[in-house]
Amino acid sequence: MNNKPPKIAEWILTKFTGSFVKYSALGDFNEIYNELLIEKGKLNAALWYWLQALKSIPSFFIDKTFWGIIMFSNYFKLTIRNLLKHKQTSFINIFGLSVAIGISIVSYLFYEFGYYRDSFHENVDNIFVVESVIENKGEDRLWGTSPLPIGPALKDNFAQIESYVRINRSRAVIRYQDNVFNERITFTDENFFEMFTFPLHYGNKKALSNNNNVVLSFESAEKYFGKVNPVGKEIEITLPGSSKETFFVSGVTEKLPKNSSFIFDFVINFNKQKDILINDFNDWKLTTNATFIQLTNPADISTVSNNLDNFIAIQNSANYERQIKEFRFEHLSTMAQNSHKVRGSLVYVTIFPGQMLSLFFTGLFLLILACFNYMNISIVSATGRLKEIGVRKVLGGNRKNLIVQFIGENLIICFIALFFGVLMSKYFFAPGFNSAFSVFNFEVNPFENTNLLIFLVSLLLLVGIGSGLYPSIFISSFKPVNILKGKARFKSKNRFTKSLLVVQFIISMVLIVDGIVFVKNTEYQKSRDWGYNNEQAIVIPLETPAQFNAINDELKTNLNIIGTAGSISHVGRSKNLISIESNLDNYEVVNFTVGDNYLETLGIKLLQGRPFQKEIQTDIENSIIVNETFVKIIGLKEPIGKRILYDEKPYYIIGVVKDFHYANFMNMIEPVVFFKTNEENYNYLVVKAEANTVNKTEESIKATWKKLFPDSPYKGYFQDSVFNGYKFAMDGVATTSAFAAIISLLITCMGIFGLVTLNIQKRMKEMSIRKVLGASSGSIMRLINKEFIWIFIISAFVAIPSAFFGVNLLLKSLWKYYEELNYIPFVSSIILVLISAGITISIQVYKAVVRNPVENLRYE
Template sequence: MGNNSSNHPPKWADRFLEFYCNPTLLEQIQGDVHELYYWRLEEKGIVKAKNAFWWDVIRFFRWRNIKRSTTQKQQFNNIAMLKNYFKIGWRNLLNQKIPSFINIFGLAIAIACCMVAYLFIEGVWMKGMLHENKSVIYMVTHTAEDEDGISQYGYLAPPLAKMIEDQYSTVDRVVRVNNDNLIVKYKNENFYKFVQFVDSGYMNMFTHEIVLGDKNALKDPYQVLLTENTAQVFFGGDYPIGKELQLYLNDELITFTVGAVVKDHAQVAMFHFEILINNYHYVKAGYPLDENWKEASWTFLQINKEDNVTKTLAQMDGLLSSQHTMLPDRKYLGIQLEPFMQLARKAQRIKGGAANGPNLAPQIVLAAIGILLLMLAIFNYINIAILMAAKRIKEIGIRKVIGSNRRQLAIQFLSENLITCFLAIVVGLAIADLLFIPWFNDMATTNLHINLINNPNIYIFLLGLLLFITLASGAYPAFYISSFKPLQIFAGKQKIGGKGRFTSVLLTLQFVLAVITIIAGISFLRTNEINQERDWGYDNSSKIVFNTPTPEVYNEMRNELLQQNSVLSIAGNVDRIGRHRAYEEVKLGEKLIEVNMIRGSLGYPETFDLRLTQGRFFDQNLTSDIEKSVLVNERFLKVYDLEYPVNTQLTIDSTNYSIVGIIEDFHYTNFRFDIDPTIILATPDSLAQYMTVKVAPGETQAMADFIKKSWHQKVDDNLYQGVIQAEILDFYFEEMRGLRNTFLFTATFAILLSSMGLFGLVSLNIRAKMKDYSIKKVLGASMAHLSKTVLKKYVLLWIIGCILGSILATRAITGLLDSIYTFHAGVGFIPIISAIALLLTVIIVTISTQLVKVKNSNPVDNLRTE
């Protein structure tokens, strides 16, 4: 072994020893093992010596010899030290009220937004989490052939479920769920309610909190179970148990008593029923559920042990043969069991399953808003923290001279930061609970709430958030501040913020984000206005549309209304403009085309005030128009490249029609959809399902009330669905307003946070440079000159921010508008200019408030000290 280095003890063993060994013991131990090594090297050769060295090092690895940084003594010191850090931190917080407020309030707003986003997203993904039996519940699905090839379906023929329950020993319980919208009658008033028909074991399989009554109420087929909300609708504050309700089932009115009331589903529930009824009543085409092979129910199994899944599944193939004999048209290819907890995730794949696929768009928007505001707040914090360090520069110097190392200083700043962030989280929770969550629930009709008691996930989220914001906001300032050299500090040479490149970058980023959000807010505001004021294509005022369940009702109502003075005209219709239209395949000449179709009586287009551009309306005295004539909209002519008069005939269901009139394009549905080729077809009054009444101006509300009253006198097994035509899009507008408000909200807070940050920055900067300004003032500088020097830097950043922000906003927001609206003006000049101007105003106002301080200060006061 001529190589010198190979005679040394194994390097890694030696390093390992140095790594673990207590420094006070290292010298003697390392000395001994080295001595032994060289002794063995001579006695026994290199291989044995090296192995023995390794062995010795490993044997020395025992508790006694291992390095421990926290002996008891040190720990006491640490606690005292941390206590001091917190004390100093707290005092600093109180000392610097305005910057502290900016930090805490800004972070709190961002945290509150994150909280809303978190709750919303958690609600979507945690569906079904609350059910106690979730791990042993499986949904039975089947595969069958369809136009896409082989697909998985989330339901099963009900008799198969019955067979499973009767024959399988591994299955504890089978529950079939069927959905229906039924008319419920209570005290002569009708309501549409979402009803789920379930087997009596439902309440034992799934967990719902019982508020009143008996959990087993459904065992009696004539008892129903309501949600708290539904009970409130029917009975108000009265005790609901034992009260009677009537439901229309297969055109028969059946009386039920209320057996139990359950708590409203939180966001996490998977089933959204209002009323639960026993499957006993789910009779379709004369077959009870147990014998109805053509029905399809969501079917859930509860197996007795988690291990028995495969055993249960193995038996399932036996069911296929019975299904094939009973329903040869639609053979099941296989039967599967899907774990309950995976239904939400697999929702896209299982057709007709119980879980809805999570809608990603709102989750992304909310999360983006939360993160955006969090970023703004963190930037504020970083900028302000760096400037605030200027006041404590001597403290840092002294600590360093005494012997603090960089790490200790950084830890001190981070622990102070922890206080700020913790306070911010507390305030943020309060803001979320008292303001944001109620707003959001109102706007998005969700049922979010902060549940600190039995939702451990929130704590994990909050803890993660606390750590994240503490590090994200504190890491750079702590690193920066702890890098100061004591010598320079005491020589007065330490420059705080240096040239402020980092600060400038952050500030510019804030401006960019602010510009984007303002542009988004204004664009949505404008688009909403455009849509609100958009011409509907017809005069939507003074019209009432309501349903007429039977031709008799139609005729009675017609006769009654014709006698009213304020009724100008009446027409019947099958489709409802604004809500619903048919989509049919027709022949234009020889060409097969698909068009929208609106069907109404001969007078319908005129009653509805559709605007004729060419030709004529239907002639109300000419019943042949029903068989021979159609009206089309202008888009129809444009798309199919036709000119009026049109000679080509339209063929609908082998009847030929000629186009007699052209109607100006009108909106047959809400503004999310563009106008497509549409034909208007006349139908006899006897087919009408709705009646449209045109009334004298100013009489609309009075007539609507009158119609409702008289309708209820004639019908009692149906639900009145009357609307004033001008209000038919209210729901859509409401939704769009919600979206607009979300963006305005974001823009408001983005600009608020940016201006707060700017305020803090400018005020600290000006305070630090007060002597400069005082000297300049003494020497005769004008206020304009002083303002210019202060403003110059920020205006430059504003310009950069605006350019970047406008470019990004134009791209991102145009895309967003395109995906949400059909009719919008794009981003355009006005929002960009307004955003830029708004931001500049905010910057100037913010800075001016600080410049006033410079103006009012007496130079003598600032220069006198020292």
């Protein structure tokens, strides 16, 4: 007969029965089971046994929790008492850790912004954006733009594709009553609001069904209509190349989610472009800013992308200059993350891996510094708690209990630090970061952002256990007998403590080098010559080319104006890439189409040849001016008179200009070609003012404009403000790096401060005896400082090469034009750390040394 009770139930009972009655109670259960087996059969017996097993579980947990809470409250009380007893070291630990955690939170938000955008779309898993690979001089370049007809063509040919959405962007003048602004407009297909999850505050998903409907973003609606529901209101929109038309507001979106990778202000039906911007929607020569496709099953994307040869053939035979090698499909969830590889991407804030890494390392480094402080201080201060440890051990606490206790204590400290860290980042670091870089809008709301909460909890566990493990193992290793007899002693020459200090010094030095380099680099960038005269130039974008002559005639009377010129595309404003052919090779070049005097007005220096001239009619048809890089890359020995092909038409080089920066210093200067155009096509008016009169001149131009064109918004600006956004971001980088450097130095110095204080307390007697025996204060200070000098020298030897390597890499990844590294940041960093550490140590030692030795030596 099988008289064994059910195994699992028995296991549960053995685990969950209270320990003191376990043996006999388990025997009783077994015996009753056997009796029931005979009386009522196996099923009944088993059921009864299971019931007992299940009943044992809740009481077990109640029991555990009860004692657990009592134990925890004891630990908690001890921790708080310890913290309050050693106010100075507690402050160092908690403050350092809070700052580090606060900064880590910002770097986490940065990471989240860079890698996890667009997740709010319900269809995010099924949406892909079409990208084109175009080969340029043996290099594959990825483009976010796509041929205009690709969306409909894909949908017609693949049953797997549910829908497509094309996006094309432009600008337009918008007028409602007296408000006239030039705004970003987005043309897109009717089903835009069905594919993407941008909930509408007013209106419904069919809001784009009419060609003369317009959907506003929440912010734009507020700007024009205030808090009123604007649906049904009429606004006037002047689309480029068209005249004023009435549109009806048919919807307003909710505020766009902060993690949306693309933004929009005014949304208009894609078909509205017909006969205005686009003549033929089937023209493969035309491109659109982006095409999204939505698949029923995302796995089908490989089927689609493997069967595109005929579309590539159609596009390539239609668009000779833009030969597409292949189409790629980027998943919507990774579109923002990979946008740094894509040219002409729809993503409006692109995060580069270099930026990501530098923020990641800043956060990590500061955390390491703070954790090492904790480890060092808790090891050194362990001597103060030796009695407690001894008593605990004697009373039956084993090593495991002690380790759990100390790690638990550390977790409490970390939790306090986490709390302050969240507050610091919420009210200080995140707003600071947002104001240093205008594009970010980070908010610290751990209870609304689950990912952030998960990050914080993992950070707590990682930091709490990571920094508490070694100290707790170390502290719990003392033998109780030795402790209580007073034999156990903390070794003052602890290698572990020293190596932690070395790492801290290294990190501080590296971060300081980084900070100095970035601050200096910002200065360099600001003072770097743009290669043309951007200080005297005022630029006025025109609504219509006809405005050019009208205002130009008026401005002729202004004596402060040295010259004026017009252009289709303007340096610093547009970067139009075209493909030209020279000696049978295709080259991608930047193109500006400009009028007479444009180069002279902007002060772009002519090195060879002649400028465009009004008298020479052929200049418009077949003359170009190129820059030095063009000559170098195409490899022309004597450029003047050389022929290139563009759009299958020949052009001859008539002049070469000095290289100039048409974009910021994060971009390489590429080959540039100037074509000539005449007044009928001008989009821009460029004015060169007398030096020191630019502000006054701009005022009078503005007045003239308002007089001549009261219906058009005035959008003039100074040419040297073109890269204000860039300069602002540069300042942001410099500020944040300098801030990180200062914080790292602060945390390290606080750590040294704590360490030295504790060390001195322990060596008080030694120092007093030395003093009594005749040692001078100076010699004692040297003695203590000597230990740190060695640590410092070793650190410097490691820090300098790693800083050189790391910072150089960072500079290279962020800028194409920067100041080469020199010795100054490195020397300054060493001196700065040496002085700060030296002062920190000396103050502490000095305080100890000047005390009367009798006070320390006397018993009782």
